[in-house]
Amino acid sequence: MSLINVSNLTFAYEGSYDNIFENVSFQIDTDWKLGFTGRNGRGKTTFMNLLLGKYEYGGTISADVGFEYFPFPVENKEDMTLNVIEDVYPDYVHWELMRELSWLQVSEDVLYRPFASLSNGEQTKVLLAALFLKENSFLLIDEPTNHLDMEGRQLVSDYLNTKKGFILVSHDRAFLDNCVDHILSINKTNIDIQKGNFSDWWENKQRQDNYELAENEKLRKDIKRLSDAAKRTSNWSDAVEKTKNGTTNSGSKLDKGYVGHKAAKMMKRSKSIEQRQHSAIDEKSKLLKNIESFENLKISQLAYHKSRLAELENITISYGDKTVCRDISFTIDQGERIALSGKNGSGKSSIIKLICGEPIEYTGQYRPGSQLKISYVSQGTSHLQGNLTDFAREHDLDESLFKAILRKLDFARVQFEKDISAYSEGQKKKVLIARSLCDRAHLHIWDEPLNFIDVISRMQIEELLLEYAPTLLFVEHDREFCENISTKVVEL
Template sequence: MILSCQNICKSFGEKIILKDASFHIEDREKAALIGNNGAGKTTLLRIIMHELSPDSGNVVLAKDKNIGYLAQYQDIHGHHTIYEELISTKQHIIDMENRLRSLEQEMKTTTGDALDSLMNTYTRLSHQFELENGYAYKSEIMGVLKGLGFTEEDFERQIETLSGGQKTRVALGKLLLASPDILLLDEPTNHLDMESISWLETYLLNYPGAVFIVSHDRYFLDKVVTKVVEIEAGNMRMYSGNYSAYALKKAQLRDAQYKAYLNQQRDIKHQEAVIAKLKSFNREKSIKRAESREKMLDKVQRIDKPQEIQNQMRISLEPRFVSGNDVLTVESLSKSFPGQTLFSDISFEIKRGERVALIGNNGTGKTTMLKIINGLIDADSGRFTLGSKVQIGYYDQEHHVLHMEKTIFEEISDAYPTLTETEIRNMLAAFLFTGDDVFKLISALSGGERGRVSLAKLMLSEANFLILDEPTNHLDIASKEILEEALNSYTGTVFYVSHDRYFINQTATRILDLTNQAIVNYIGDYDYYLEKKEELTEKYAPAAAQAVTEAKQASDNKLSWQQQKEEQARQRKRENELKKVEARIEELETRDKEIDETMILPDICTNVAECAKLSKEKAAITEELEGLYEKWEELA
C-alpha cells in the first residue's frame, strides 16, 4: 500500500464535503476518483497534498515515497522555453553526464592509483547513469512533448506566451518526466486532443508507479483504471474494475437498495395492518399484542428511500417542426487563415435524424466549420445549403450566444418573452438554477454554469437541427449521461464537435474525421471508427510490418485458444449458478408474498401459533434472500 486516507472529514461552514472518507491505493495501482461537480474530489486531492487540512482523519504515505500533483489550472512563470522547462526535470542526469565527461578528461592525464580510483568512480557513475535512462533522456523528453501534442516548432516557444491549456500540458509533461511514486492527476485530459489522450492512456498503463486520477472522461477511465473511488453525498465507496464495471455495479446496488426499501415498506405496512386488526378486536390481550408489535416497529431502523442523484438535469428535446430529409449539404468548402490552411474542397451531406460527430486533432478547423455553417464567419470558397424547414439551434463552447451583462433570468426571458415566470423558473430548475440563483449575472458564472444556461436556451428553441460545439465540456458524468439520453431520444438532427469518446460512442450514428485538410466518413460510433481506421492503416502499411503483425497474432492465438476455452468453461459455470440463484430468489419471493397475503386473512392473523410459524418462516426467507442477492450481484 502506497497511500491511505483514513476517516477523512471536511466541512466548509455547514456544508459537509467528506464524512469519514477512507480508501487506499496499492503500489502501481491505477485508480479513479469520481463524483458530481462539487462532490469534493479536488478538495480530497488538496488534503492529500497537505494544501488543505482535514477537520479530522489522517493521510498516510508509504515511507520514502513521493507524490506528484497536477492541479486543474497551472500558471507556470519564467522566461524558459517549453523544452528548457521539461529538461529541468532531468538536471540530476545532466549533472551526472557533465561529471562523466569531466572524469574522462581527468583520466587522460592521470596514472597509477589515482587512475584506478577515477576509473572506479567512473564505473559506478556510468552504471547509475544507465539505470536512470541517462543515454536516452533527450529522446524521452521529445517523446513526451510530441505525445502531449507539441510540435518541434513549439519546443522553442516561451512559457509566458502560452495559453492556460498549453501551460497545463507543459506541467503534465514535467510531472510525467519526474516520475514520482504516485501521480495525482486532476482532469489531465481537459486540454488534450484525441491522439494525445490515446498516447497518455498508453503512457499511464505502462507507468511504473501508482496513478490516482480525477476525470470525467469515461472512455479514458475505462482504458486506464482498475479501481474506482466514488464520493457521493460526502460518503466514499470503492469499486474494483474500470468505469463501465463501476457503472454496472452502481446500478445493481441502487436496485438492491431500492428493493430492500420496498421490502421494508411492505413489512411495515403489513405490521401496521396487523396492529390495526388486533386493536379492532378491543380485547386486553389483543391490545397488548398490538402495543408489543408497535414497540418492535418503533425500534426498526428505517431504510431511507434511495433517490436518484440529487439536482441532476432533466432535459427534454423536441423540435417544433419536422425538417426535410436533406438537412445540410456542404460543397467544396475551404477555409484558411494567414499561414495556415484548415481545410479545402470539403463536401458532405447530413440527413434528417442523423447524429453526426465531427472529430479531429486540435487546430484542424472543427469549430471553424461549425461557425461557417451557423453563419458566424464566411468560408473562402464553396458553399453550404440548409434543407427545407431547417431551424438551427447552436451551442457555442465559448458561450458567445450569452449576454454577460444580463442575469440568468433575463437571458431566458428576453430570448423567449412569451414564457411566464413560472415556466422560466421550471426550465432553469431543470438546469440546477433555483431560488435566487436565477438572478446571478452571466458574467459571474463559472464555465460549467454558463454551459448549462446555453443548454437551457437551446432546449427552449425547439430547433430541429442542433449544432453543438463541445457540449460536454464542464459537465460532470451524471449530467453527460442525461444529455446523452436526451440526444438519443431527439427526433431532429444533430451535428457536433466533441473530444469525449464515450459521449461519441453513446450518441453518434456517423463520424466525420477532419484530417489532413479533408473529411473521411465512418458510418458508426467511435469504436467502429477506431476499428476501420486501424484496418485502413494496416492496409497501407509496409508488407514487412504486416507479416510481423500476422506472426504475432498467430502466436497470440495459440496462447489464447486454451485461455478462451478455460474462460468459456468458467462463464458457463457462472451462468448455470446464476440461473439457479435467480430461480431460488423467485421461489422465495413468491413464498414471501404468499405469507404476506396469508397473514392478513382474518382466521390466520388471529391465530397466534400460525402467525408465529409464518413469521419464523418469513424471517428465514428474508435471511436467505439477503445472501442470495449478494451472490447474484457477484455472479451478475
C-alpha cells in the same frame, strides 16, 4: 510502495453550512493508478487541493510522497518551453525528458518554441512528461482530456497505462478503462475505492444499486402492510373504546371491565405495530444512500418543413494565409446526429461558426434552410454569470422547466441560489446544455458539450439523444459517446 492514509477527513468551505467531506477514511497505495469519478460538484478537485495542503481541514492526511498537480500553473506562457520545464523540475535529465516526449510523440523542436505557441494538446503532453520525471511524487491529474482530440486521448491514455502512482480525474470512460487499475469514487454519502477499471466499477455499482432497489421494494411493501394493519387495529381499538359506555345490540349492558381490558389490549397491539412500522421506515432511510438519480431528460425539437435543413458544398475556410479546412461537403437532414471529427485545428469550430451564421470568410456554397432555428452550445463557459432566474429570463426560457432539467442533472436546490460564476466547470456546462434542451429549435449544434461533465450525466444525455432522435451536429472527443450517438461522421 507506501500508503497515503486519510483518516476522519472533514471539510467545508468557509461560510458554508454543508460539509463536503465528513469523517471520511481510506488508504491509497502509491503504486496504484486511480481513476477518480463522481458527479459534478461532489468535491474531486477540492479533495486534490486538500492533498496539496491548500485548505485547513479536520482529520489527518499522511503520506511519504509529495503531491504534484496537473495542469502545472505556467506563469508566463511566452517563455520558451524548455524554461517552463525547468520551472516544473529544475533537476531534470535531458535524455529522460526526450524519452518521455518520444513516447508522447512530441518532437524536440517544441522545447525551443514559446509555450504559448504550442497547441493545447502539446502543452498537455509536455507538462505530463515533465511531472512524471519527478521522483517520489504522486501525481494528481485533473481532467487532461479536455484539450485533447480523439487521437491525442488514445496516445495519453496509452502513456499513462505505462505509469503508476497517480489519481486521474476524467469523465471519458474509454480513456479511464485503458489506463487505471483502481477507481476512487465520491458517492452521495461516502468515498469508496474498488479494484479494476471504470467499466468494472460501473458494473459493480449497478449490481449494488439493483440489490438496494430490490431491498427497498420489499421494505416498501412491508411498510404498506404494516401501515394498513396499524390503521385497522387503530380503528378496531377506537370502535371498542366507544362501546365502553354503550350497550350491546340486544340492549343488555356491557361488562365495562371486560371491554376496557379488551380496548387496552387492542391499543397496546396497535402501538406495537406502529413501532414496527417506524422501525421499518428507519431501516428504509438507511437504504438507497448511494443510488444516483438517473432521471430521463426530454427535448422537444421543432419540426422543420423540409427534410433537408442545410447543405455545405466545397467549403474552404482560411484565416489570412492559413487554410484550416478545404473542400468540405455534407448535408444536414432531419433526424441525423452528425459528428464533426478531426484533429485539433482541422476547422471543426470554424464550420460550426459558419452554420450558426457568424461572419466568417469562406469559399464554396453554404445553403441553410429558410427560417432555420438553431440552438448552440459553445465550448467556453467564462461568459456565464448572474443567477439562474435572470439567466432564464435573458434567454426566454421556461424557468421551471430549465431548473427541473438541472435537478435531473444532479443540481442541489442550494445551487439555485448561487451565482453561476461560482459553479464548477461541469456545472456551468450543464447550464448551457439545460438551456439548449429548453430551446425551441430545428437544429441543435453542440461544440464539445461534455467537457468537465460527469459520466452519469453523459449517460443521461446519451439516452436522451437516442430516445428523442433530434437533429444534431456536434463535436466531441469522447469516443464512446460518439460511437453510441452519431448516425453520420464528417471527417475533416
